[in-house]
Amino acid sequence: MTLFEEGRNRTGPATLSVDAVVVGLGAGGSMALRQLARAGVSVLGLEAGGRHTPAQFNQREDEMLPLLFQDGGGRMTADLAIRVLQGRGVGGSTLHNTNLCKRTPSAILEQWALDYGVSGASAADLERSYAAVEADLSITEIPEDAINGNNRLLQRGVSALGWRGGVLRHNRVGCRRSGFCELGCAYDAKQNAAKILVPQAMEAGGRVFSDARVDRILHDGSRATGVAGTFVDDAGNATFPFEIRAKIVVLGGSATGSAALALASNVPDPYDRCGRGLRLHPGSVAAGIFEQPVDAHRGIPQSYECTEYLEFGRGAEKRVWILTAFAHPIGTASMLPGFGAKHMTRMRKYRHLAVFSAMVHDETEGRVIAGEGGRPLLQYAMTEADRRQLAIGLRACGRLLLAAGATEVTFPAIDAPTVTTDAALNALSMDFIRPHTLAMSAVHPMGSMALGDDPKRSVVASTGEHHQLKGLFVADGSLFPTSLGVPPQWSIYAFSHHLSPHMIDAIKR
Amino acid sequence: MATNDAPERPAGDTAGASVGPGRLSRRTFVKAFGAALLAAAGGVGLVRSRGYVKPPGATLLALSASEYAIVSAIASRIAATDGVDMPSAEEVGVARWVDGYVAAMDGPLRRDLLRLLQYVEQLAPTAVGYASRFTRLSAADQDAVLAGMEASRIPLLRGAFGALKGCIYLGYYRDSRTWKGLGYDGPLLGRTP
Ligand SMILES: Cc1cc2nc3c(=O)[nH]c(=O)nc-3n(C[C@H](O)[C@H](O)[C@H](O)COP(=O)(O)OP(=O)(O)OC[C@H]3O[C@@H](n4cnc5c(N)ncnc54)[C@H](O)[C@@H]3O)c2cc1C
Numbered sequence: 001m002t003l004f005e006e007g008r009n010r011t012g013p014a015t016l017s018v019d020a021v022v023v024g025l026g027a028g029g030s031m032a033l034r035q036l037a038r039a040g041v042s043v044l045g046l047e048a049g050g051r052h053t054p055a056q057f058n059q060r061e062d063e064m065l066p067l068l069f070q071d072g073g074g075r076m077t078a079d080l081a082i083r084v085l086q087g088r089g090v091g092g093s094t095l096h097n098t099n100l101c102k103r104t105p106s107a108i109l110e111q112w113a114l115d116y117g118v119s120g121a122s123a124a125d126l127e128r129s130y131a132a133v134e135a136d137l138s139i140t141e142i143p144e145d146a147i148n149g150n151n152r153l154l155q156r157g158v159s160a161l162g163w164r165g166g167v168l169r170h171n172r173v174g175c176r177r178s179g180f181c182e183l184g185c186a187y188d189a190k191q192n193a194a195k196i197l198v199p200q201a202m203e204a205g206g207r208v209f210s211d212a213r214v215d216r217i218l219h220d221g222s223r224a225t226g227v228a229g230t231f232v233d234d235a236g237n238a239t240f241p242f243e244i245r246a247k248i249v250v251l252g253g254s255a256t257g258s259a260a261l262a263l264a265s266n267v268p269d270p271y272d273r274c275g276r277g278l279r280l281h282p283g284s285v286a287a288g289i290f291e292q293p294v295d296a297h298r299g300i301p302q303s304y305e306c307t308e309y310l311e312f313g314r315g316a317e318k319r320v321w322i323l324t325a326f327a328h329p330i331g332t333a334s335m336l337p338g339f340g341a342k343h344m345t346r347m348r349k350y351r352h353l354a355v356f357s358a359m360v361h362d363e364t365e366g367r368v369i370a371g372e373g374g375r376p377l378l379q380y381a382m383t384e385a386d387r388r389q390l391a392i393g394l395r396a397c398g399r400l401l402l403a404a405g406a407t408e409v410t411f412p413a414i415d416a417p418t419v420t421t422d423a424a425l426n427a428l429s430m431d432f433i434r435p436h437t438l439a440m441s442a443v444h445p446m447g448s449m450a451l452g453d454d455p456k457r458s459v460v461a462s463t464g465e466h467h468q469l470k471g472l473f474v475a476d477g478s479l480f481p482t483s484l485g486v487p488p489q490w491s492i493y494a495f496s497h498h499l500s501p502h503m504i505d506a507i508k509r
Numbered sequence: 510m511a512t513n514d515a516p517e518r519p520a521g522d523t524a525g526a527s528v529g530p531g532r533l534s535r536r537t538f539v540k541a542f543g544a545a546l547l548a549a550a551g552g553v554g555l556v557r558s559r560g561y562v563k564p565p566g567a568t569l570l571a572l573s574a575s576e577y578a579i580v581s582a583i584a585s586r587i588a589a590t591d592g593v594d595m596p597s598a599e600e601v602g603v604a605r606w607v608d609g610y611v612a613a614m615d616g617p618l619r620r621d622l623l624r625l626l627q628y629v630e631q632l633a634p635t636a637v638g639y640a641s642r643f644t645r646l647s648a649a650d651q652d653a654v655l656a657g658m659e660a661s662r663i664p665l666l667r668g669a670f671g672a673l674k675g676c677i678y679l680g681y682y683r684d685s686r687t688w689k690g691l692g693y694d695g696p697l698l699g700r701t702p
Pocket residue numbers: 023024025026027028029046047048049085086087088089090091092093094096097098099100101102182212213214215252253254255257258261443444445475476477478486487488489490492
């Protein structure tokens with residue numbers, strides 16, 4: 001029996017019976033797959049995207065964006081206001097993420113217990129799982145000498161202003177500091193789901209189909225019984241159908257994919273909760289021009305953070321996380337304001353640009369709905385309070401850039417607001433900070449099938465099992481009742497690890 | 510010059526749902542543009558069959574000759590150069606690249622992008638006072654049309670412009686000839702990082 005089969009090579013349909021089927025093999029799905037395989041149950045992982053190897057990662061944006069990202073990197077909220085970057089392929093978004101690792105702040109976990117009825121998920125309850133992930137993925141502090149030009153400027157700005165900041169932690173081993181993380185690592189230095197967890201799952205007997213898109217969760221209204229879907233070819237076209245019968249179904253399709261699948265499958269939802277509560281952790285950037293080349297595209301892209309404007313928990317008044325952002329030419333061109341010759345003149349400053357980003361620890365509750373063919377459609381209308389936070393964050397980015405020595409600071413808005421001094425920055429109207437006027441993006445979608453013990457307010461119980469459909473579990477970024485305010489991968493891996501004993505119990509039930 | 514005699518898709522083929530490379534639901538899109546879009550869809554057959562030059566070289570994969578002409582015109586303005594050391598969008602082959610990109614898109618995304626192209630060609634000029642197709646306007650007037658979209662009072666149009674801009678720059682800055690002017694030294698594979 002082959003443990004890994006590429007669906008694109010299938011020559012016919014498939015029908016199988018297993019104990020557990022995992023849908024989507026990103027951070028959460030891969031962890032569930034490994035834990036279930038290690039528990040000795042028969043488990044099959046199904047991933048809609050392909051199986052990619054470091055040899056394919058050629059560091060070209062035009063080829064890697066279509067290969068590694070949903071919708072070729074062009075996924076947007078339904079109103080086209082926010083670009084939402086998410087991955088596809090065995091490893092999911094962990095293939096192209098920038099490897100930062102932070103735990104869920106304990107104030108957030110306390111808020112979940114008090115306000116959202118989440119039980120058994122305090123910092124102490126989760127410690128074992130966080131520690132296991134830390135060891136699995138070799139999470140360590142980024143070495144001081146690996147801080148690149150862009151991050152060095154953020155560090156300089158933070159220290160000049162006397163603000164709070166620090167060096168971040170990551171999951172890389174043998175990093176060559178090439179700077180191409182968001183296009184996949186050609187040097188196989190990322191300790192991600194594809195490199196660590198999926199092979200470990202297969203060593204323990206787990207099976208995987210790539211290029212296998214699940215279209216429906218099979219159920220009888222009270223119990224999940226399996227999934228049905230189709231294998232896809234290189235171009236994503238359906239080829240042969242498959243049907244997998246299973247005692248439990250584990251959703252790992254991400255905060256957008258899992259809810260869309262549950263909705264398209266008519267999973268019972270008497271309180272209309274499925275898909276609601278989507279958080280995006282949306283952000284935008286300020287770009288500073290420096291006299292000396294910054295070469296922000298070289299070296300580890302993100303290694304330093306500013307937390308001056310970040311607080312957690314109920315009633316937090318400062319809700320922005322500031323860190324560096326950098327892209328290669330195509331990403332930079334999409335972000336810089338305007339078009340035509342003027343835009344090109346800005347692009348010529350590429351090597352002299354430092355870019356800082358402000359991400360809002362959002363309270364806006366968006367919604368995932370199942371669009372045409374079950375595709376996730378993301379509705380998200382930013383609240384005024386979040387808009388104000390973004391304004392605070394972008395002004396802070398501007399101050400940091402000027403404090404670090406920028407000669408000019410600009411924002412990616414239609415009229416390209418530009419300032420050269422603190423006084424001008426303070427006087428600048430922040431009215432341009434609104435959807436469709438300012439370029440915004442999001443890389444950390446969360447929520448949409450939230451945890452909690454009250455079926456009226458949550459989709460899955462604190463065990464990860466669906467309130468209405470027994471045997472259906474969620475193990476990905478959908479679980480979180482609020483934004484984390486920090487990068488989510490460590491928490492997604494840890495929650496999937498933490499909830500896996502309940503999955504095993506359900507199989508034995 | 511030969512006019513297009515390539516087979517065109519039926520007009521109904523573009524009556525789609527979302528705007529690529531981002532996505533816009535059919536419901537949202539139709540709601541936002543209402544009757545204007547329906548008018549555009551009605552005019553598609555007319556526009557597609559007349560006066561567009563068939564592009565030289567290999568057969569197109571996804572775009573019709575008219576769509577190819579619209580993409581070429583948009584690309585030449587969005588990626589207009591500011592100096593002689595940068596190649597033009599035509600030299601880089603942006604429209605050819607977009608043709609391949611669209612061919613790889615799934616159905617709904619593809620339909621949305623094609624619908625957006627028709628919007629730029631037929632309706633966007635009227636929004637800023639031109640009674641002509643986009644492809645027939647002067648470069649300066651085309652810039653005015655695109656600037657009108659970028660700063661439109663309709664938020665969705667501003668979003669659609671951003672999606673279009675992203676797609677064109679993907680086709681332009683992918684070419685290594687554009688990197689020199691930026692000082693970008695490209696992929697490091699095969700070199701010491
Ligand atoms: C550019 C970028 C940088 C990032 N950097 C960081 C960082 O530094 N630190 C951090 O903590 N986080 C980072 N993230 C976010 C992090 O990678 C994600 O939050 C995390 O991977 C999400 O895990 P997940 O399991 O929820 O889903 P994903 O990892 O997104 O995986 C979901 C998988 O499910 C598959 N799928 C979906 N639907 C189906 C279906 N119906 N059938 C079969 N398969 C399906 C998808 O193809 C995908 O492969 C970054 C993200 C991006 C885009």
